[in-house]
Amino acid sequence: MTNEPGRRRKKASALALALLRFVFIAAVTFLGLIAVTFFIGRVMPIDPVLAIVGDRAPASVVAAARQQYGFDLPVWQQFLLYVQKAVQGDFGTSVLSTYPVMQDIRRVFPATLELATVGTLIGLLFGIPLGVLAAVKRGSFLDQAVRVIGLIGYSMPIFWLGLLGLLVFYARLGWVEGPGRIGIAYEYTFTPVTGLYLLDAIIQRDWSVFRDVFSHIILPASLLGYISMAYISRMTRSFMLNELAQEYVVAARAKGLSEARIIWGHALRNAAVPLVTVIALSYATLLEGSVLTETVFSWPGIGLYLTNSLQNADMNAVLGATIVIGAVFIALNLLSDLLYQLLDPRTRS
Amino acid sequence: MSAPDISEMGWREWLLSERPQSRSQARLGRAYMTWRRFTANQLAVIGLFIILALVFVAIFAGLLAPYSPVVGDLRGARLLPPDWAHWMGTDDQGRDILSRVIYGSRLTLYVIVLVALIAAPIGLIVGTVAGYAGGWTDAILMRITDIFLAFPKLILALAFVAALGPGIENAIIAIAITSWPPYARIARAETLMVRNSDYIKAVEIMGASPGRIIMRHIMPMCISSLIVRVTLDMAGIIIIAAGLGFLGLGAQPPLPEWGAMIASGRRFILDQWWVAAMPGMAILVVSLGFNLLGDGLRDALDPRSSGQ
Numbered sequence: 307m308t309n310e311p312g313r314r315r316k317k318a319s320a321l322a323l324a325l326l327r328f329v330f331i332a333a334v335t336f337l338g339l340i341a342v343t344f345f346i347g348r349v350m351p352i353d354p355v356l357a358i359v360g361d362r363a364p365a366s367v368v369a370a371a372r373q374q375y376g377f378d379l380p381v382w383q384q385f386l387l388y389v390q391k392a393v394q395g396d397f398g399t400s401v402l403s404t405y406p407v408m409q410d411i412r413r414v415f416p417a418t419l420e421l422a423t424v425g426t427l428i429g430l431l432f433g434i435p436l437g438v439l440a441a442v443k444r445g446s447f448l449d450q451a452v453r454v455i456g457l458i459g460y461s462m463p464i465f466w467l468g469l470l471g472l473l474v475f476y477a478r479l480g481w482v483e484g485p486g487r488i489g490i491a492y493e494y495t496f497t498p499v500t501g502l503y504l505l506d507a508i509i510q511r512d513w514s515v516f517r518d519v520f521s522h523i524i525l526p527a528s529l530l531g532y533i534s535m536a537y538i539s540r541m542t543r544s545f546m547l548n549e550l551a552q553e554y555v556v557a558a559r560a561k562g563l564s565e566a567r568i569i570w571g572h573a574l575r576n577a578a579v580p581l582v583t584v585i586a587l588s589y590a591t592l593l594e595g596s597v598l599t600e601t602v603f604s605w606p607g608i609g610l611y612l613t614n615s616l617q618n619a620d621m622n623a624v625l626g627a628t629i630v631i632g633a634v635f636i637a638l639n640l641l642s643d644l645l646y647q648l649l650d651p652r653t654r655s
Numbered sequence: 656m657s658a659p660d661i662s663e664m665g666w667r668e669w670l671l672s673e674r675p676q677s678r679s680q681a682r683l684g685r686a687y688m689t690w691r692r693f694t695a696n697q698l699a700v701i702g703l704f705i706i707l708a709l710v711f712v713a714i715f716a717g718l719l720a721p722y723s724p725v726v727g728d729l730r731g732a733r734l735l736p737p738d739w740a741h742w743m744g745t746d747d748q749g750r751d752i753l754s755r756v757i758y759g760s761r762l763t764l765y766v767i768v769l770v771a772l773i774a775a776p777i778g779l780i781v782g783t784v785a786g787y788a789g790g791w792t793d794a795i796l797m798r799i800t801d802i803f804l805a806f807p808k809l810i811l812a813l814a815f816v817a818a819l820g821p822g823i824e825n826a827i828i829a830i831a832i833t834s835w836p837p838y839a840r841i842a843r844a845e846t847l848m849v850r851n852s853d854y855i856k857a858v859e860i861m862g863a864s865p866g867r868i869i870m871r872h873i874m875p876m877c878i879s880s881l882i883v884r885v886t887l888d889m890a891g892i893i894i895i896a897a898g899l900g901f902l903g904l905g906a907q908p909p910l911p912e913w914g915a916m917i918a919s920g921r922r923f924i925l926d927q928w929w930v931a932a933m934p935g936m937a938i939l940v941v942s943l944g945f946n947l948l949g950d951g952l953r954d955a956l957d958p959r960s961s962g963q
Contacts, residue, residue: 331801338802342811346818454698457950461890461943463897466917466935469924477925594807598898602921612810613902616817628814636805 324647332640339632340392343625344385397626402618407626411608415630416501417487418600418607422592424504424527429534429588434574434581436535437542441550442569452539459536464529464595468602471525483521485604492518526603530595534588541584545577552576579649586642590635597631692955699951705944713760722751724758724911734927744929746920748909752930755911756937762912763941766827766896767889773831775885778838779877783869785839786846797843804836809895816904823906826899830892841884845877883956887949890942897938913938 359371372378376387391397397407440452476484483489488496488503492515498506504523507516549555550573558568597609604610608627615623671688675681694700712719722741727733727749737744743752785796803811808830815829849855850873858872899905900914908915913934920931 334798335802335805338799339806342802342806343814346814450698453950457698457946458939458943461894461939461946463894463901463914463917463935463938463942465898465901466931466938469917469921469931470928470935473924473928590807594809597809597813598901601902612813616813617903621817624814624817628810631810632806635807635810639805 328640328644332636335636335640336633337389339629339636340389341385343392343629343632344388346628347388347621347625348381392629397629398622400615400620400623400626402615402620402623407623410611410623411627411630413501414606414608414611416498417605418593418596418609420502420504421523421527421530421596421599421605421607422589423502424523425530425592425596426534426585426589428528428531429538429592430585432531433535433538434542437539438546438569438574440539440543441546444547449543452543456536456540459532462533464533465598465602467529467532468526468599471529472602475525482525483518485602487519487522487606488515489518489522526599526605530592530599533595534592537588537591538581538584542577542581545580546573549573549576580646582649583642583646586638586645590638593631593635593638689955693951696951696954698947699955702944702947702949702951705940706948709760709764709941709944712757713764716757716761720751720754720757722754724750724755725909726750734923734930736927737929743933744927746916746930747923747927752916752933755916756913756934759911759913759916759934759937760941762823762906762910763893763896766823766830767892769827770831770834770892770896771885771889773827774834775838775881777831778835778840779842779874779881781835782839782842782844783846783873783877786843787850787865787869787873793843796839800836800839803833804840806833808833808891809898812895812899813902813904816899821904821907823910823912826896826905829899830895833895834888834892837884837888838881841880842874842877845880846873849873849876879956883949883952886945886952889945889949893938893942893945 355368355372355375355377359367363371376384379387395408399405400407400410403410436452436455440449443449472484475481496503496506496512496515499509500506503519504516507513507519546569550569552573555568555573558572559565563572596605596607597612599605600607600609601613608631612624612627612631615621615627669680670684672680672684675684727745729749732741732745732749732751734747735741735745741751741753743756745751746755781796781800785793785800811833812826812829815832816825819825819828855868855872858868863872896905897912897914897917900912900916901918903915903918906912906915908919916934917931917938920927920929920934923930
């Protein structure tokens with residue numbers, strides 16, 4: 307073929323253009339995120355300078371601090387400064403912990419990551435089979451039951467579910483450990499490596515710690531997993547219905563393949579492509595849901611950090627945590643778009 | 656030509672007539688078909704019933720509530736378990752929880768109605784203007800929309816309330832700010848569908864101004880899909896409002912807001928579970944009602960997706 311290299315070049319340039327577009331959208335969205343938090347920081351009633359020097363500082367000190375932190379500059383210059391710092395991960399110092407906000411967030415983030423990951427895994431474990439069964443037995447009692455279970459999941463205030471979960475499974479039945487991430491007996495002897503305690507316990511082959519950590523995480527993660535399952539099962543069902551109506555399913559039946567093979571081997575494999583994007587989105591949702599869950603379970607992650615800072619008017623920490631959660635959320639959203647385009651050859655034409 | 660009138664045909668036949676004699680008959684007939692599709696879905700009817708009950712309870716809260724929602728019997732009725740006198744028990748201030756839940760329905764309704772009244776028009780205007788104007792206006796407006804859409808709603812609302820200060824009005828504003836982007840998206844999609852149609856061209860030729868075209872000829876086309884989407888979002892709004900209340904950022908005491916009631920019952924969860932459990936039940940039932948209703952509405956108004 308004479309025009310093969312030319313076509314390939316055209317394809318490559320189309321891909322480069324798509325990537326460029328992707329980077330541009332990502333940059334604009336992140337800039338928007340920073341702009342919104344900057345705006346929030348402007349309209350709030352707390353004077354950031356007074357928060358640093360205290361409200362009994364003499365006027366000269368206040369003026370000096372105002373100059374030092376750049377609050378005497380025009381607003382657009384302040385914004386540029388803010389963007390520059392935010393991009394470098396500098397969100398100022400937390401009044402509450404006296405550490406740089408980024409250092410605090412780096413410390414607490416693994417806890418949230420671990421909780422959201424285990425939650426998503428639980429959601430997948432139950433959500434996909436239920437969604438597939440609902441699609442296969444469409445219109446049956448099972449289908450309706452999955453639908454109602456899902457809608458209840460959407461309708462559940464997670465902090466309330468968490469409180470009831472603690473009441474039943476911790477206080478009454480004693481099946482799981484209570485609030486917190488690790489038992490007091492291990493808290494000072496266990497040295498985390500990655501910050502993901504389950505993983506750390508496995509690395510160190512410390513099974514008693516693993517049991518304790520697992521027993522702490524299983525309840526909050528299951529509750530988040532339920533919310534995630536509600537979403538995943540619904541989407542799985544709709545994707546599967548779409549696949550089961552395709553002609554290749556008819557062809558496979560005509561060939562005499564077993565129904566199980568058609569459903570799990572053929573249809574689900576094709577439904578897996580859009581499902582990957584759903585998983586990324588569900589992960590993002592759990593990150594958000596973890597804010598309230600962590601408050602209920604005293605889980606030392608970024609959600610608890612955010613709400614604690616809120617209640618103590620620690621605005622640097624609030625805005626820093628908002629930017630970090632927002633950035634991860636946006637990144638997951640964009641990633642799910644990108645994955646969809648990469649995994650599904652049909653969208654690449 | 657003498658058209659058979661209603662008295663000869665009966666309502667059903669008149670509504671389902673293949674040859675409607677007037678515009679209103681055709682319109683009523685379509686509405687009747689939608690209603691039939693809607694009521695065929697039992698879950699959706701349950702949802703509708705729950706929402707009607709919520710409205711009823713909110714209107715007649717003064718008559719239905721057996722006790723005062725704010726003033727309790729501190730000496731004789733603190734933290735009583737549910738019994739015949741207090742169906743849902745009493746809280747630490749000796750207040751009847753049932754009465755508080757009943758009055759709380761007013762706050763819930765207040766929040767969702769105001770959020771819908773603020774967010775839906777913003778989305779409608781942004782979406783229709785972007786869709787009709789096209790070009791740079793469209794690109795810029797949609798980028799802004801996408802930025803807000805990409806935000807985690809609860810986190811953004813939290814940050815806004817932190818800036819505005821706690822309170823139910825500020826919570827409503829914060830939730831509305833985070834709720835409009837999907838409406839703008841929908842309104843824009845609908846606008847793009849009708850933008851190049853003949854009737855728009857006709858009014859353009861007649862010299863209608865862009866403002867008039869958007870207001871009078873495009874917006875009405877977007878309303879029905881917008882209503883469905885708003886209904887679907889109501890449950891989420893209730894949950895976020897309750898979450899803000901739970902964190903102490905929404906309605907302030909002694910207002911009987913359900914989320915704040917759960918927060919105040921949190922201290923007693925291990926022994927007096929009903930203080931937190933009952934208001935949470937109310938949130939669950941109402942938001943489930945909206946979810947069931949929205950689900951049914953979507954199926955009924957969009958026959959293509961029904962059963963999907």
